[in-house]
Amino acid sequence: MCLSIPGKIISINGDMADVSIGGNIVKVGIQMLDNIQKGDYVLVHAGFALQKINEKEALETLQLLKEMDE
């Protein structure tokens, strides 16, 4: 499991947020996350945000791979 997809927080309204995924706006529950801000990327699953994407780690993963062999 399971189908989860990264999306960008566009606006926050109480315990729900509008999240943009490929330009589509999905209403997502953010009850499981604290300190979420507009512009953050979150993992969306079944209409809920599960976790905030760690940008630094994301870049590092790719960077390490690119540096393999170099």
Added chain:
Amino acid sequence: MKYIDEYRDSDLVKKLSEKIRQIDTQQISLMEVCGGHTMAIHRFGIPSLLPENIKLISGPGCPVCVSNILFIDRAIAYSKLSDVIITTYGDLIRVPGSKSSLEKEKSQGADIRIVYSSIEALKIAKNNPNKKIVFLGIGFETTAPSSAVVIQKASKENVLNFFLLSAHKMMPPVMETLLNDEVKIDGFICPGHVSTITGSKIYSFIPEKYNIACVVAGFEPIDIMQSVLMLARQIVNKNYKVEIQYSRAVTYEGNSTAQQILFDVFEPRDDYWRGIGEIPDSGLKIKEKYRHFDAEHLFNIDIDFVGENPTCICGDILRGFKTPGDCKLFGKVCTPQNPVGACMVSSEGACHAFYKYRSYEPSHNNKFDTHPHDYNEANNMS
């Protein structure tokens, strides 16, 4: 799309494929226990990029596949009550129960609605105060917290006509059961999204107690290939531990807020896994304080357990003993259009994913010389 496209870079995948081929090892078997991984592996054709000595096995990672047939029978029984609306994720709609399916019942007039989110189910409850709305809660630790959130919301907002029928389950108990089983597993590709909630700490017992490699993997091709590389290295170096490949979303501790919400609403119970049997403390039941939202508690309907089709070998497939190709029913009697067992029903089930996305190997040993709809050769596949 950000955080997706970069992880589908074919040059990086090629690089990883070469690195994996350089690893000198005898046959190793890596098991994934997440339907999302089953799908991704087949959809991107990953087996065709791996060497012969690395075998990927699909385990019981599809929550639909492992849900007790009784769960569907129960949902069907509820749907026959005139004041009940069944709300469900799309995954369950075609799952065969012992006699029927939710899809068939819907075509006969039962009020069964597909929702993308449990919040939609709560909305339906608010909009239909004279009906009882039963939400079918399937899924592992990735999805169970959202069921918990919705029960907390229902409680707070006093939506007393909302009920949950829980088939939620947890991963570590079934992983341990598999390790005590006979199938050879050298490493686990651990479920990335379960781990965003639970943290990687839940797998610590696996290398410690069993000397099995663990890597928590993401779902893009680069994630899976990198995880295979990391697992192979652990196994060759005999350095067994839990590593996190999916570090952009997973930490050791996980999402503690989600965990708190989950265990405010649910507690562990013994549960029956289709094809495997009963596993202690592997399921999630609604706690006493929220029992009035528990559908099982509300309805007092007797369901006769009819049992599984004896020729169906889904259990063996889920545990990694056999592959879809070993099944006499696969592709002939049991197809996605007409599924017999759980593995064929869900598009993440091993059989369905295999049927739909078979990896194509255009070698002289072509296993797919005949048309895919002719499965005489299916039984020769290993």
Added chain:
Amino acid sequence: MNDFVTLNHGSGGKASSEMIQEIFIKSFGQVGDILADSAILDIQHNQIAFTTDSFVVDPVFFPGGDIGKLAICGTVNDLAVSGAIPRFISISFIIEEGFSIKDLKKIVNSIAKQANLANVKIVTGDTKVVHKGKCDKIFINTTGIGVFQKDLSFISDGSKIAFGDKIIVNGTLGDHSMAVLGARNELDFKVAVESDCTCLNHLIKDALDADIQVKFMRDITRGGLATILNELAILTNKGIDIVEKNIPVNESVRGLCEIVGFDPLYLANEGKFLMVVHPNDANTAIDFLRKNPLGKESKIIGEISADHPKMVVGKTEIGGKRIIDILQGEQLPRIC
């Protein structure tokens, strides 16, 4: 007139003829024959193309179109992809009691507009009104007749297809499906895509008249590209190789597919066709199609292969290979 359609409107009496005059005739323009029992048509050809279709889409209005537009475009396209020039259409309506007259007028105007754009005549029609609950708002059935200027039967039967022929699609896939899905209130999404519903007959005729060796064509509707490719592979007993990263898909369609777990290869389209051309003409064909707004994102997506007959094999985005099978059952939103 009332605000809503009533059973009276379907009874054949004064209310019926009032509705027919005020709504249908007014929109469809010069009709002469429409009020007779049969349309008498002058068709001086040995071969005609003849098609029928029914439209039951829900919701009736969606971004980029409505059930009326769909009815004309769907029928026109079915005729056009067989190489025929679409000429005549019959249209009949089954309307649920209580349907808004304002909405009916909108739909009928939409039909008239599309028929005009496609240069087809609506020559005969029918209307029935049923009790509330006996149909879902409005259902439309059409038949269409097209004529041939020369023998083009190979366009439908694939008899001229050879190994190495290239496969082209005229633009992004899945737009229609996702626009309709987004327009349903079930999912709380604001979808950033419109239906691609459009009449393709002019573009197709120009392509067939141009100096391009077109071997086969088909409308990519229900079942999506994957289904059409499998049908083609079975029809010709040949293999098909597809390069998945060449398949054009809108970012927002991709995003939606990732959310609900759909595969764009299986999504319905209403303005897309598949064309098989001689390899020497593939680039010319692409350049030609791209000059037209309805083909501006045309791409060569694959070719006819001597390997794996009757099978469609895809080279995935990351260089792996997988079999692309026929659609098994309706795709449903899933969480797993």
